[in-house]
Amino acid sequence: MTSKKILTLVFVKEPGKILLGMKKRGFGQGRWNGFGGKVEKGETILEGAKRELLEESGITANSLNRVGLINFEFENDPVILEVHIFKTSDCIGSPIETEEMRPQWYAEDSIPFNQMWPDDHLWFPYMFSNKIFEAYFLFKGMDVIVSHWIKEMKNLDNIIVS
Numbered sequence: 001m002t003s004k005k006i007l008t009l010v011f012v013k014e015p016g017k018i019l020l021g022m023k024k025r026g027f028g029q030g031r032w033n034g035f036g037g038k039v040e041k042g043e044t045i046l047e048g049a050k051r052e053l054l055e056e057s058g059i060t061a062n063s064l065n066r067v068g069l070i071n072f073e074f075e076n077d078p079v080i081l082e083v084h085i086f087k088t089s090d091c092i093g094s095p096i097e098t099e100e101m102r103p104q105w106y107a108e109d110s111i112p113f114n115q116m117w118p119d120d121h122l123w124f125p126y127m128f129s130n131k132i133f134e135a136y137f138l139f140k141g142m143d144v145i146v147s148h149w150i151k152e153m154k155n156l157d158n159i160i161v162s
């Protein structure tokens, strides 16, 4: 039997650059990523996304735009990770280093994909060209993608996040 965990991932974007954080501990440690985590009981996905962004980067988002939805499976693991991805440029505050993340701005043309999850270079181009997408990745361990698909979507309105 499989079970699902709902997670969020938020990217703060300014023209030509994006804020990433180096994950200092836990799942994905040592990789640059957006800010996010598990949605808690009693909160919506959007609330969870804003909470994690604030906790991990010190930034408050006024609004978030949907970027995509990815389901991750790992061989020999019954847990599916459903990751809701957002971006925002409508936010307040400057990034601060937290217990979990060390933030750094990167130019869009120098993203450190070799220090990121191996799927990221496949879907970042959708995000950078403002395309909404849905994707699936099956991993063996944390480094090898066994199979995957990515589809551009008109919207993700069938998946309610508010």
Ligand SMILES: Nc1nc2c([nH]c(=O)n2[C@H]2C[C@H](O)[C@@H](COP(=O)(O)OP(=O)(O)OP(=O)(O)O)O2)c(=O)[nH]1
Binding pocket: 007, 008, 009, 010, 026, 027, 028, 033, 034, 035, 036, 037, 038, 039, 072, 081, 083, 117, 118, 119, 120
């Ligand atoms: N870019 C990218 N992000 C991913 C991938 N897989 C994956 O789970 N993530 C994201 C989703 C979440 O934002 C984050 C994992 O959340 P987490 O385990 O740190 O959650 P958390 O902060 O609630 O955890 P914790 O407090 O219990 O440590 O990593 C991936 O392949 N690529």
